[in-house]
Amino acid sequence: MDRPVEDFSLIETLRYEPEAGFVRLRLHLARLQRSARRLGFATPKNVLGELEQSVAGASAPLRVRLTLDREGQTQVTTAPVVPLLPDTLWRVRIAATRLDSSDKLLRFKTTRRAVYEAARAEYRPDEAEEVLLLNEKDEVCEGTITSVFVADDPDTLRTPPISAGLLAGVLRTELICQRKARVGRIRLDDLKDRPLYVGNSLRGLIRAQLIWN
Structure with a gap:
């Protein structure tokens, strides 16, 4: 069960x-403040200072995880991250676990992860690199750790609307602002019959192949 x-x-x-610093930092901080x-x-106070302190002296790419509790207290942890090769292809599968489009908290990135953990647990790591979740209307929403995109044409991706029940x-957000993606139900x-991609700010955009169950 999810936490209270x-x-x-x-x-x-x-x-x-x-060499480049934090990737998409402005968008991350804006989302945190808005949420x-x-x-x-x-x-939260001095978030940027805490982030910068956490990577002081780093000489290799890092995954940086920032959490903020209700009282405004933050914690920052880091871990090494290995870049994906340009030709990486992730196998993805569809979970039986469903998202509820009326759950407004799905729009925020929080530690309430039970539904995503349940979906991920449906397949072993050697069966799929990512698992996609649908909502109660059988609309494609998102992966357990990624957003979902389909290519309608060579220049434009389509990604589900937030109202479908997703983060x-x-x-x-960046791809939509750059007009490289548009919002539309999937x-x-x-x-x-369309190219499929998944992605997040940590890993970037990743080609995906859906393995039908």
Whole structure:
């Protein structure tokens, strides 16, 4: 079961590159502040300073995880991250676990992860690199750690609307702002004859192959 509504924290997972700094930092901080405001969390202080301190002296790419609790307290942890090769292809499968489009908390990145953990547990790691979740209307929503995109044409991706019951991912937001992606509902049939991608701010956009169950 998920934790009680009062007992969760907000999360931002960033990528740090020694030469470039934090990737998509502005979008991550904007989402954190917006989420805190909408959920009634205390305003975080000196987040940027804590992030910079966590990567001081780093000479290799890092995964940086920032959490913010309701009182405005933050924690930052780091771990090495190995870049994916350009020709990486992830196998993805469809979970039986469903998302509820009426659950507004799905729009925020939080430590309430039970539904995603249940979906991921349906397949072994050697069966799929990612697992996609549908909502109660059988609309494609998102992966357990990624946003979902289909290519309608060589220049434009389509990604599900937030109202379907999914996270406003940072990579997703960037691609929409750059007009490289548009918002539109995705059905399973759309995945049969269109190129499929998954992605997040940490890993970037990844080609995917749907393995039909």
